[in-house]
Amino acid sequence: MVDERDKSLVKWLGETSLFVGMEEQHLRDLSGIAMVVSYKRRATIFSEGDPGNGFYLVKDGKVKIFMISPDGKEQILHIFGPGNPFGEVPVFAGQSFPAHAVALENSRLVFLPRDDFVALVGVNPALALNLLATLSQRLRQFTKMIDALSLKEVPGRLAAHLLYLSEKQAAGDYLQLELSKTQLASLLGTIPETLSRMLSKLQREGLIVIEGGSISIVDREGLEELAEIGKF
Amino acid sequence: MVDERDKSLVKWLGETSLFVGMEEQHLRDLSGIAMVVSYKRRATIFSEGDPGNGFYLVKDGKVKIFMISPDGKEQILHIFGPGNPFGEVPVFAGQSFPAHAVALENSRLVFLPRDDFVALVGVNPALALNLLATLSQRLRQFTKMIDALSLKEVPGRLAAHLLYLSEKQAAGDYLQLELSKTQLASLLGTIPETLSRMLSKLQREGLIVIEGGSISIVDREGLEELAEIGKF
DNA sequence: CGATCAGTTGACAATACTCAAATACTGTGG
DNA sequence: CCACAGTATTTGAGTATTGTCAACTGATCG
Numbered sequence: 472m473v474d475e476r477d478k479s480l481v482k483w484l485g486e487t488s489l490f491v492g493m494e495e496q497h498l499r500d501l502s503g504i505a506m507v508v509s510y511k512r513r514a515t516i517f518s519e520g521d522p523g524n525g526f527y528l529v530k531d532g533k534v535k536i537f538m539i540s541p542d543g544k545e546q547i548l549h550i551f552g553p554g555n556p557f558g559e560v561p562v563f564a565g566q567s568f569p570a571h572a573v574a575l576e577n578s579r580l581v582f583l584p585r586d587d588f589v590a591l592v593g594v595n596p597a598l599a600l601n602l603l604a605t606l607s608q609r610l611r612q613f614t615k616m617i618d619a620l621s622l623k624e625v626p627g628r629l630a631a632h633l634l635y636l637s638e639k640q641a642a643g644d645y646l647q648l649e650l651s652k653t654q655l656a657s658l659l660g661t662i663p664e665t666l667s668r669m670l671s672k673l674q675r676e677g678l679i680v681i682e683g684g685s686i687s688i689v690d691r692e693g694l695e696e697l698a699e700i701g702k703f
Numbered sequence: 704m705v706d707e708r709d710k711s712l713v714k715w716l717g718e719t720s721l722f723v724g725m726e727e728q729h730l731r732d733l734s735g736i737a738m739v740v741s742y743k744r745r746a747t748i749f750s751e752g753d754p755g756n757g758f759y760l761v762k763d764g765k766v767k768i769f770m771i772s773p774d775g776k777e778q779i780l781h782i783f784g785p786g787n788p789f790g791e792v793p794v795f796a797g798q799s800f801p802a803h804a805v806a807l808e809n810s811r812l813v814f815l816p817r818d819d820f821v822a823l824v825g826v827n828p829a830l831a832l833n834l835l836a837t838l839s840q841r842l843r844q845f846t847k848m849i850d851a852l853s854l855k856e857v858p859g860r861l862a863a864h865l866l867y868l869s870e871k872q873a874a875g876d877y878l879q880l881e882l883s884k885t886q887l888a889s890l891l892g893t894i895p896e897t898l899s900r901m902l903s904k905l906q907r908e909g910l911i912v913i914e915g916g917s918i919s920i921v922d923r924e925g926l927e928e929l930a931e932i933g934k935f
Numbered sequence: 936c937g938a939t940c941a942g943t944t945g946a947c948a949a950t951a952c953t954c955a956a957a958t959a960c961t962g963t964g965g
Numbered sequence: 966c967c968a969c970a971g972t973a974t975t976t977g978a979g980t981a982t983t984g985t986c987a988a989c990t991g992a993t994c995g
Contacts, residue, residue, distance in 0.1 A: 564839035565836070606842060614802060620853050622770070942992095963971105
């Protein structure tokens with residue numbers, strides 16, 4: 472007996488990158504083990520060191536994955552939105568979560584319990600291949616992030632991020648920051664004060680115009696050069 | 704007809720973390736698509752942007768995976784030794800290599816061509832699960848690396864690395880650096896001059912004793928504290 | 936309307952990088 | 966086996982970037 476909500480869950484699962492292209496039957500198996508859970512803004516989903524009993528898909532809302540240094544500084548690793556999976560690492564590495572997750576907005580998540588899920592993977596290689604693609608993709612992202620953190624200075628990382636947003640949002644030279652400036656600072660591996668100064672600097676140099684959380688790119692080539700060499 | 708060399712390759716494959724526990728038949732399928740290739744010290748295995756037509760396992764020798772910034776600075780991502788796989792990302796993400804690979808020593812590698820390998824994964828869920836574990840493991844490592852690069856200062860990263868080596872080598876408080884100091888600097892996201900100064904500093908502070916590439920830990924607790932908070 | 940929090944600005948300090956030069960090491964050809 | 970060339974490593978001096986601390990503004994929310 473399948474009610475409307477379950478049907479729509481099956482449909483929705485089939486539209487996520489993780490499960491796209493999978494057979495109806497496999498999607499139904501998945502929805503059979505899935506649980507939809509809600510988290511309020513700022514609620515903790517899991518903490519570093521928690522045992523990984525399963526992983527999540529963002530149904531709606533936004534989730535932040537981050538680490539905290541002993542002296543309280545935070546480094547954001549990812550921001551995940553609808554359709555993105557997160558928390559898969561301990562499912563397969565067989566260990567605990569390596570970072571923290573909190574909801575940035577009121578969010579609904581689909582939780583997939585580890586043991587049930589691994590059993591499904593064991594009989595469905597297509598599922599495994601999709602997962603491998605997702606994890607590989609994420610490794611690639613981390614590669615870029617390490618590159619940015621270790622090789623570029625803050626203005627370079629910022630310029631790269633602005634260009635990334637501009638491309639992602641495909642709205643010409645006009646873009647939205649999508650995060651508070653404090654959060655963005657953490658994502659770029661710096662602090663709000665420095666970010667604030669760098670944004671002013673880019674504006675003073677005539678590369679961008681800032682209007683709160685919206686930014687217009689004035690000198691795209693200048694930004695591209697900055698993102699490349701990471702220096703003024 | 705299987706000659707001695709092929710037999711030993713099958714055996715060897717079954718001892719790597721990637722293929723451990725797999726059935727004889729699957730291992731033989733793998734060895735059927737595998738090619739052993741040799742690279743001299745300093746030889747390039749692949750470069751960033753090269754199409755990923757397959758991936759590698761280190762049979763013997765040592766391989767460095769790294770990125771280069773436009774101004775020539777290098778950041779090492781991994782050092783891989785016997786048994787370690789590398790270059791899997793583009794196999795599943797379907798893109799090009801995100802970093803460079805060179806042999807640090809004369810090395811023999813096992814090359815597994817992409818298409819043949821994906822076909823094997825598609826019919827062998829155990830293989831897929833092993834791969835998922837490997838990639839998850841690597842994501843976890845990267846998480847730690849990003850943590851270190853963004854949250855800790857150089858002495859902290861260095862202390863953490865020394866403790867890691869000490870644990871890995873399990874030789875009490877005596878350890879080998881395993882890399883030239885220039886290479887180590889790159890792995891820690893800094894430059895040789897800074898590394899040299901920090902090593903002297905740790906010695907001056909009475910935490911370690913340096914004898915070329917060998918180091919004795921004198922004050923383990925001091926190092927642990929440094930690795931935690933990343934500060935003097 | 937006060938309180939809390941995000942963002943900005945300024946002064947200062949510290950960490951790590953650049954540049955330069957001296958010294959030690961390595962491997963190779965004679 | 967030695968001399969030499971090419972690297973690696975170390976040390977010094979100066980500088981630059983970014984982080985810390987503190988004060989202030991402005992927005993948001995009960």
